[in-house]
Amino acid sequence: MESVNGDSKVNSVETPEVVLKYSIPETLRRPVLIRSRVLMSAGPATPAARVTEVLSKPIMGLHNAETYQIMDEIKEGLKYFFQTTSPITFCSSGSGSSAMETVLINLLEEGDEILIGVIGSFGQRAVDIATRCGAKVRVLESKLGTSLLYEQIRAHVETHKPKLLFLVHGDSSTGVLQTLHNIGDVCRRNDCIFIVDAVSTLGVVELCVDAWKIDAAFSASQKTLGAPAGLAPITFGPRAWSKVLGRKTKVKSYFFDAVLLSKCWGCTDEPRFPHHTISAPILYGLREALADIIEQGTEGFRQKHLDNFQYLCEGLQAIGLELFVEKPEERLPTITSVRIPHGVKWPVVSDYLMQRYSLELSAGFGITEGLIFRIGILNANATHQKVDFVLRALYDGLKTTSNYIAPRPKIYY
Numbered sequence: 001m002e003s004v005n006g007d008s009k010v011n012s013v014e015t016p017e018v019v020l021k022y023s024i025p026e027t028l029r030r031p032v033l034i035r036s037r038v039l040m041s042a043g044p045a046t047p048a049a050r051v052t053e054v055l056s057k058p059i060m061g062l063h064n065a066e067t068y069q070i071m072d073e074i075k076e077g078l079k080y081f082f083q084t085t086s087p088i089t090f091c092s093s094g095s096g097s098s099a100m101e102t103v104l105i106n107l108l109e110e111g112d113e114i115l116i117g118v119i120g121s122f123g124q125r126a127v128d129i130a131t132r133c134g135a136k137v138r139v140l141e142s143k144l145g146t147s148l149l150y151e152q153i154r155a156h157v158e159t160h161k162p163k164l165l166f167l168v169h170g171d172s173s174t175g176v177l178q179t180l181h182n183i184g185d186v187c188r189r190n191d192c193i194f195i196v197d198a199v200s201t202l203g204v205v206e207l208c209v210d211a212w213k214i215d216a217a218f219s220a221s222q223k224t225l226g227a228p229a230g231l232a233p234i235t236f237g238p239r240a241w242s243k244v245l246g247r248k249t250k251v252k253s254y255f256f257d258a259v260l261l262s263k264c265w266g267c268t269d270e271p272r273f274p275h276h277t278i279s280a281p282i283l284y285g286l287r288e289a290l291a292d293i294i295e296q297g298t299e300g301f302r303q304k305h306l307d308n309f310q311y312l313c314e315g316l317q318a319i320g321l322e323l324f325v326e327k328p329e330e331r332l333p334t335i336t337s338v339r340i341p342h343g344v345k346w347p348v349v350s351d352y353l354m355q356r357y358s359l360e361l362s363a364g365f366g367i368t369e370g371l372i373f374r375i376g377i378l379n380a381n382a383t384h385q386k387v388d389f390v391l392r393a394l395y396d397g398l399k400t401t402s403n404y405i406a407p408r409p410k411i412y413y
């Protein structure tokens with residue numbers, strides 16, 4: 001070090017004291033411990049064996065013909081699941097929230113008016129994203145545990161003439177299902193772009209993007225589709241896409257820029273653009289997850305979810321539990337919300353279920369935290385055997401950890 005001391009220049013060499021601030025984390029010297037479990041949470045789903053198997057296949061680079069082939073097969077599968085012919089169908093890399101963000105930030109410009117239907121926390125998340133985009137956000141909120149009525153939505157669209165309408169098809173935070181019938185017609189008559197969040201419904205609850213005049217829709221790989229989280233399917237129809245292409249301002253995200261993503265996925269005639277590195281195992285997983293549902297038959301797949309959902313609801317009521325959503329037609333068949341009985345501490349029950357049964361269910365989320373718990377019947381877990389297991393474990397868990405006095409139906413004890 002050189003120091004200046006009055007007129008005299010002194011050179012001195014100091015040995016720096018070596019302080020070992022960072023030590024090797026001892027935990028990383030051991031193999032990771034992942035307990036096997038019965039995953040009946042609000043998502044992710046347990047992947048089918050075929051999906052788990054493909055995850056360990058050799059990693060390929062993104063820009064080669066074999067990877068493009070897999071991406072193309074995923075696109076074709078997604079078009080079928082969304083029931084659309086739109087070529088602008090691809091995935092963002094991330095969970096369902098990444099798709100929500102991609103759709104909203106690409107469709108919204110500063111000052112655009114958007115009407116957002118809120119039937120749970122995920123509608124609120126859309127409000128948050130749209131507000132960050134500088135949009136004028138109008139919220140139409142249902143009473144907790146219920147969906148919005150067609151008449152309410154129609155009246156709001158006709159009166160306020162928003163440029164965009166955002167509805168959640170099924171909100172996993174409340175377990176509420178929103179009917180979408182005829183809303184697309186209302187939007188077309190009022191020059192409004194219709195966006196649907198199908199994260200918790202795609203593949204199980206009927207959704208016909210083209211026939212229902214939906215302009216943009218999105219989902220996630222890890223719920224009903226049964227792949228690991230990490231890819232989020234998105235489709236833009238012609239009206240939505242022309243709004244994206246006609247933006248006055250550049251979208252303020254590189255990673256979620258829909259035009260770049262569409263080029264990465266080869267949705268247009270332009271050469272593929274190496275926008276970002278997509279996780280190869282998740283691509284394989286989603287490809288196989290879609291193929292697995294197609295092999296089962298999409299109708300059979302849907303029906304087995306509906307049957308098991310019905311079976312679960314009956315079983316829950318038989319042990320004295322109250323479904324959070326009162327009207328059967330407003331219940332989301334993939335994720336069932338159940339009121340926490342008076343005096344029951346859900347975290348205690350939940351711990352017991354994990355320790356005793358290796359069973360993972362979900363607590364409430366956002367606006368339903370402390371009010372409900374949630375059971376997912378997703379993909380490979382849509383079986384009577386799994387539902388029986390959950391009911392027996394729950395019955396025992398409630399009895400053992402609290403003063404809950406449940407009826408004693410024969411099959412559950």
Ligand SMILES: Cc1ncc(COP(=O)(O)O)c(C=O)c1O
Pocket residue numbers: 042043095096097098100122168169170171172173197198199200220229
């Ligand atoms: C309707 C809905 N939208 C969005 C999301 C967010 O998805 P993710 O958790 O995959 O980001 C969820 C998650 O449960 C959801 O149910």
